Amino acid sequence: MRRLLLLVWLVPLTIGTALLPGLLAGPAWAAFALLPLALLTWGWPMLGHNWRSWRYAERADDLLISRGVLWREETVVPYGRLQLVEVTSGPVERHFNLASVQLHTAAAATDARIPGLAPEEAERLRDRLTELGEARSAGL
Amino acid sequence: MSTSPGDGEAVPALEPKELKAPAAAPKQTQQPQQPLAPQNPKEQEDPKEQKSPKEHEEQEDPQEQKRSKEPIERRLHPVTPLRRAWAPIAVVIGWALHDPDRTQRQLTRLTMTTLLVGLAVLVPAAALYGFLTWWFTHFAVTDSELRIRTGLVFRRTAHIRLERIQAIDITQPLLARIVGVAKLKLDVIGTDAKDELAFLGETEARTLRAELLARAAGFAPETAHEVGEAPVRQLLHVPPKMLALSLVLTAGTWGMLVAALTVPALLWLATHSVWSVLATALPLLGAAGANTVGRYVGEYDWTVGESPDGLRVDHGLLDRAHETVPPGRIQTVRIVEPLLWRRRGWVRVELDVAGSSNSLLVPVAPREVAQAVIEQVLPGVTVPAALSRPPRRAGWCMPFWWRGYGIAVTDTVFAARHGLLSPHLALVPHAKVQSVRYEQGPWMRRKRLAHVHVDTGANKTVTARLRDAGQAAELWRSQADRSRTGRRVALPDRWMA
Numbered sequence: 001m002r003r004l005l006l007l008v009w010l011v012p013l014t015i016g017t018a019l020l021p022g023l024l025a026g027p028a029w030a031a032f033a034l035l036p037l038a039l040l041t042w043g044w045p046m047l048g049h050n051w052r053s054w055r056y057a058e059r060a061d062d063l064l065i066s067r068g069v070l071w072r073e074e075t076v077v078p079y080g081r082l083q084l085v086e087v088t089s090g091p092v093e094r095h096f097n098l099a100s101v102q103l104h105t106a107a108a109a110t111d112a113r114i115p116g117l118a119p120e121e122a123e124r125l126r127d128r129l130t131e132l133g134e135a136r137s138a139g140l
Numbered sequence: 141m142s143t144s145p146g147d148g149e150a151v152p153a154l155e156p157k158e159l160k161a162p163a164a165a166p167k168q169t170q171q172p173q174q175p176l177a178p179q180n181p182k183e184q185e186d187p188k189e190q191k192s193p194k195e196h197e198e199q200e201d202p203q204e205q206k207r208s209k210e211p212i213e214r215r216l217h218p219v220t221p222l223r224r225a226w227a228p229i230a231v232v233i234g235w236a237l238h239d240p241d242r243t244q245r246q247l248t249r250l251t252m253t254t255l256l257v258g259l260a261v262l263v264p265a266a267a268l269y270g271f272l273t274w275w276f277t278h279f280a281v282t283d284s285e286l287r288i289r290t291g292l293v294f295r296r297t298a299h300i301r302l303e304r305i306q307a308i309d310i311t312q313p314l315l316a317r318i319v320g321v322a323k324l325k326l327d328v329i330g331t332d333a334k335d336e337l338a339f340l341g342e343t344e345a346r347t348l349r350a351e352l353l354a355r356a357a358g359f360a361p362e363t364a365h366e367v368g369e370a371p372v373r374q375l376l377h378v379p380p381k382m383l384a385l386s387l388v389l390t391a392g393t394w395g396m397l398v399a400a401l402t403v404p405a406l407l408w409l410a411t412h413s414v415w416s417v418l419a420t421a422l423p424l425l426g427a428a429g430a431n432t433v434g435r436y437v438g439e440y441d442w443t444v445g446e447s448p449d450g451l452r453v454d455h456g457l458l459d460r461a462h463e464t465v466p467p468g469r470i471q472t473v474r475i476v477e478p479l480l481w482r483r484r485g486w487v488r489v490e491l492d493v494a495g496s497s498n499s500l501l502v503p504v505a506p507r508e509v510a511q512a513v514i515e516q517v518l519p520g521v522t523v524p525a526a527l528s529r530p531p532r533r534a535g536w537c538m539p540f541w542w543r544g545y546g547i548a549v550t551d552t553v554f555a556a557r558h559g560l561l562s563p564h565l566a567l568v569p570h571a572k573v574q575s576v577r578y579e580q581g582p583w584m585r586r587k588r589l590a591h592v593h594v595d596t597g598a599n600k601t602v603t604a605r606l607r608d609a610g611q612a613a614e615l616w617r618s619q620a621d622r623s624r625t626g627r628r629v630a631l632p633d634r635w636m637a
Binding site for chain 1 (some may be wrong): 329494573574575576577578579580581582585590593595596597598599600601616620623624627
């Protein structure tokens with residue numbers, strides 16, 4: 001998904017920066033295209049790293065979500081604190097047959113999202129979390 | 141909590157009702173499911189309902205419909221229609237002041253008859269509107285909720301669940317005090333300004349508050365209105381002199397005053413025009429004065445009390461406000477120590493309650509007194525004295541300010557401090573933690589440092605900044621465990637049940 005975004009933005013930019021100065025001001029200026037190209041070649045494996053870094057674990061009493069390579073963030077959400085579990089799937093996600101699970105607690109700062117799950121897994125996770133949330137439900 | 145005086149009151153209150161029971165029998169036989177209602181807390185703990193305590197009438201099941209006929213629907217105090225009566229008059233006066241010449245001309249053109257016709261149409265129309273909105277506003281207290289029905293054209297019914305109450309406020313603006321009425325507001329997550337009861341008679345507001353609190357606490361519905369007001373034990377009273385001095389010693393006041401003096405002086409140098417100087421100086425001075433005086437008037441006679449049904453805060457010189465926060469509703473407490481107060485050892489204490497706008501617990505008090513109040517308000521909590529600072533290399537990530545950071549973890553609270561000139565020390569009871577996050581950026585990674593964020597239900601995040609990475613990971617893991625065990629021993633939503 002993010003690789004797609006990267007491609008969508010950077011490929012035209014590379015071509016654009018290569019063609020425009022190349023045609024207007026001479027071929028030497030086409031070297032400007034190296035910058036987006038470098039970003040593209042660097043970004044491709046980095047996104048792979050980032051994708052691999054997204055993890056989640058259902059523990060006995062809480063859900064652990066960990067993500068990020070350069071900016072690491074790990075979140076623990078106790079099941080009893082879950083207010084709402086959403087499964088969302090945008091048009092692009094649907095095209096690749098993916099879904100994301102978004103968790104909400106009473107604190108808006110809790111940004112617990114698990115993107116890029118297979119729809120069956122997303123639904124299983126949603127049902128499981130709702131069930132656990134009901135069993136361990138606590139007030140505010 | 142079971143030895144509290146409010147509990148003791150409930151026992152004698154039960155007896156007269158039981159004697160009366162045969163007389164009320166026909167009424168009760170209609171409601172076989174009524175005693176069931178308060179006993180299904182599992183159903184009420186439904187996560188969906190926490191998010192939306194209000195539901196619309198259409199979603200009600202037939203059982204609820206049957207029961208809804210039973211509670212007595214009440215109206216607000218009859219002076220309510222008058223509360224916006226001054227608004228059109230104020231608009232007319234404002235318009236007249238804004239453009240006096242044209243008003244004069246308009247007035248001369250107005251004949252006596254047009255004036256009379258205008259008045260004859262406008263006044264009854266306004267009166268009718270006021271009367272109708274009052275007539276169509278009802279409220280009723282049922283076993284588990286407060287219902288407010290409003291609306292003339294668009295009907296709106298708010299169902300406010302009593303066990304989800306985060307705070308109850310009774311406020312009396314100056315005019316309302318003169319007439320002897322009061323506003324009653326329930327803070328539940330998701331309520332808005334429409335869900336306040338304005339206005340009620342003064343005594344009615346008090347008895348209603350007592351009844352709502354008794355029902356929310358879990359007293360049997362039959363006895364709830366006989367429990368009466370719980371006794372209050374005063375914890376703290378802020379003397380007016382101390383409040384005035386504390387406001388004088390606020391840096392903001394001085395900043396405003398300095399701005400009010402320097403800006404006009406510079407303008408005078410630039411323009412030499414008296415009018416432009418006056419035009420800037422007066423509003424600035426006015427704002428500085430209004431801010432300080434406004435805070436003094438609002439925080440005058442600040443009294444914090446403790447009662448079995450929660451924390452009581454009463455304050456105000458002209459507009460009186462009486463706030464009640466039931467036990468176990470406080471999400472965070474912050475101790476703020478402004479720079480100019482430090483020599484006197486004074487602090488301000490702020491608190492966060494989910495869904496409530498009140499955030500001040502103590503406007504000013506000596507540190508020991510404030511700590512004693514906090515220890516009463518959050519049972520079993522001691523304010524940690526010694527905080528552990530981040531490692532020295534944190535200076536690479538946050539030069540200078542890192543010295544203000546510090547954390548402490550006790551059996552009951554997670555405490556974190558930030559701020560160098562006016563340190564803010566935030567305390568979160570372990571049971572109130574919604575989620576724990578560990579965060580590390582690339583530069584912090586290099587210096588082996590990390591933040592630990594603790595999120596609470598009042599949309600506040602308390603952060604342990606720039607800890608050693610290993611220590612932070614350990615803190616993050618153990619905090620998750622601590623908040624889990626903390627939740628088990630926490631008070632139930634119905635604190636008397």
